[in-house]
Amino acid sequence: TIVEDEALAREYLSAHNYKSSDMCYKTNVAEWKFASDITDEKERLKLEQSLVAARFEKEAWKNITSFNWKPFTDPDLKRKFKLLSVLGPSALPEDKLTQYRKTIDAMEKIYSTAKICSFTNPGDCGMNLDPEITEKMSKSRNFDELKHVWQQWHEQSGGKMRDHYEKFVELSNEAARMNNFSDTGAYWLRNYESDTFKEDIEGLWQTIKPFYLQLHAYVRAKLRAHYGEDKVPNNQPIPAHLLGNMWAQSWGNIDDLVTPYPGKTSIDVTPEMLKQGYTPKKMFEMSEEFFTSMGLLPTPPEFWSGSIIEKLVGKEMVCHASAWDFCNGKDFRIKQCTKVTMEDFIVVHHEMGHIQYFLQYKNLPLVYRDGANSGFHEAVGDSLALSVQTTKHLKEIGLLDKSTPQDQEATINYLLATALEKIAFFPFAYIMDKWRWDVFDGSVKSTDYNGHWWKLREKYQGIRSPVTRSENDFDPGAKYHIAANVEYIRYFVSFVIQFQFYKSLCMTAGQYDPHNPSQPLHECDFYRNKEAGAKLGAMLTMGASRPWPEAMRAVTGQDRMDASAFREYFKPLEVWLIAKNKELGEPVGWDSDQ
Ligand SMILES: C=C(C[SeH])C(=O)N1CCC[C@H]1C(=O)O
Numbered sequence: 001t002i003v004e005d006e007a008l009a010r011e012y013l014s015a016h017n018y019k020s021s022d023m024c025y026k027t028n029v030a031e032w033k034f035a036s037d038i039t040d041e042k043e044r045l046k047l048e049q050s051l052v053a054a055r056f057e058k059e060a061w062k063n064i065t066s067f068n069w070k071p072f073t074d075p076d077l078k079r080k081f082k083l084l085s086v087l088g089p090s091a092l093p094e095d096k097l098t099q100y101r102k103t104i105d106a107m108e109k110i111y112s113t114a115k116i117c118s119f120t121n122p123g124d125c126g127m128n129l130d131p132e133i134t135e136k137m138s139k140s141r142n143f144d145e146l147k148h149v150w151q152q153w154h155e156q157s158g159g160k161m162r163d164h165y166e167k168f169v170e171l172s173n174e175a176a177r178m179n180n181f182s183d184t185g186a187y188w189l190r191n192y193e194s195d196t197f198k199e200d201i202e203g204l205w206q207t208i209k210p211f212y213l214q215l216h217a218y219v220r221a222k223l224r225a226h227y228g229e230d231k232v233p234n235n236q237p238i239p240a241h242l243l244g245n246m247w248a249q250s251w252g253n254i255d256d257l258v259t260p261y262p263g264k265t266s267i268d269v270t271p272e273m274l275k276q277g278y279t280p281k282k283m284f285e286m287s288e289e290f291f292t293s294m295g296l297l298p299t300p301p302e303f304w305s306g307s308i309i310e311k312l313v314g315k316e317m318v319c320h321a322s323a324w325d326f327c328n329g330k331d332f333r334i335k336q337c338t339k340v341t342m343e344d345f346i347v348v349h350h351e352m353g354h355i356q357y358f359l360q361y362k363n364l365p366l367v368y369r370d371g372a373n374s375g376f377h378e379a380v381g382d383s384l385a386l387s388v389q390t391t392k393h394l395k396e397i398g399l400l401d402k403s404t405p406q407d408q409e410a411t412i413n414y415l416l417a418t419a420l421e422k423i424a425f426f427p428f429a430y431i432m433d434k435w436r437w438d439v440f441d442g443s444v445k446s447t448d449y450n451g452h453w454w455k456l457r458e459k460y461q462g463i464r465s466p467v468t469r470s471e472n473d474f475d476p477g478a479k480y481h482i483a484a485n486v487e488y489i490r491y492f493v494s495f496v497i498q499f500q501f502y503k504s505l506c507m508t509a510g511q512y513d514p515h516n517p518s519q520p521l522h523e524c525d526f527y528r529n530k531e532a533g534a535k536l537g538a539m540l541t542m543g544a545s546r547p548w549p550e551a552m553r554a555v556t557g558q559d560r561m562d563a564s565a566f567r568e569y570f571k572p573l574e575v576w577l578i579a580k581n582k583e584l585g586e587p588v589g590w591d592s593d594q
């Protein structure tokens, strides 16, 4: 009977949960060892462990799917079976699974160990993405040097991955079909549990796009002023190497070129951090203190003993920042090649947001130890970072002089600097998965990988490659998440909902009242506010146990993604930008070849 089946099912799950946490621990340890010391031996051991895990998962999956779980009456039990009934890539036969893992490991290794030669000192060919290349893209204002660094990085990273990626797509789609999904894109989208998810994302983009176009026009005008009309024509896409970031995904590093009212204090407090002798350790301790000041959970001793928060010397490692849950309820780590900059101080909070989520749901069954959806996991740290970066908070922690003015011009400067990070990001995040959805569903063949990438880059971001491109290049691979096969629409979701969370926590903390102009949303700092912390913590403890609209409602009272909090936050800037572009006679948008 159903009742007997459900009783048996519960028993099975508790045994399964215990064994799978042990397997998860072993798999994470093997992956951590490879990511923090990239050698053939560590790669072999990681692959070996992933095959052991695949056998275990396949066996468990056979048992799970032997239950007739769909008619189960207990909604919680049914949800657990629904989530566990998807096996993933482990469904592949071992020889194909081995190929699948090897292609991804090969791409991640190429990405993490790629080096280029310096523009000014051609003998120096030891420049890594982290820190040398990233620093050059952020700081150089030399058009040709930036072009050299951009082109060399794309050649040494993505340029060496095309064959691997083609193989990966074929195997990944085969695995998706074995899991009853049409392709890998559909398999990825199951995480959002919504038939209208793609339409919702497009709707959010349509809401944000007019504002993006205004920012794009303004930034293009400023870049044209610096580099000249011939380099940055005013009705064309912006050359991709001039935005202060290798992928033109966030433009905050060129704030010095575009700030509306120069001479006012910038929120880039990097110089002050260096002056005060900040270290990566101090940055992590300060981030933790922000969380605990709200009554959120502190990190356990294992976090500090296990984490790697500075680039290791004498080893090749994956420097792309990441947070790890070792599934045993006490071992949680971050691996980050932290530099003492304001940008990295924000990334520290982003990663600590993942750790906080791990800590809050650590007592749930393993199947529920995940974000309400992947966007939630990316939004936790960023929601708090919006509070940390305010001039109010930076004064509170002594990184900004208390006499720094907070007048209208300072407000526009602040909102523009934040917009360079938060608004510029949306079209990039969108095309990172739009390109992959199109590749996975077969509408883009490998003979058009690079052409399609630049078509989307122009259409959505309004940027263009600084050098001629062809199908000898594979520029998508120059971005970590494509090389390492990490889904990306989660960040688009995060950049919308983090403003919903921030606004709601600000209201809970009495830091924002929509009817009180003396308390604008963008100045809200809920540091030390226990009510805000309790509200966020209550959502985090839910993990993936309930559909994400319920988690959204727990924090914001709404049950959907909504860009209006984001628009409210930037309203003063939007008004200013539209007026400014009109005053400058700046054309908005660009002629696109496509
Ligand atoms: C910091 C992380 C690790 Se989850 C990251 O990959 N992020 C954070 C924001 C966007 C995205 C990126 O760097 O591309």
Ligand SMILES: [Zn+2]
Binding pocket: 350, 351, 354, 377, 378
């Ligand atoms: Zn993240």
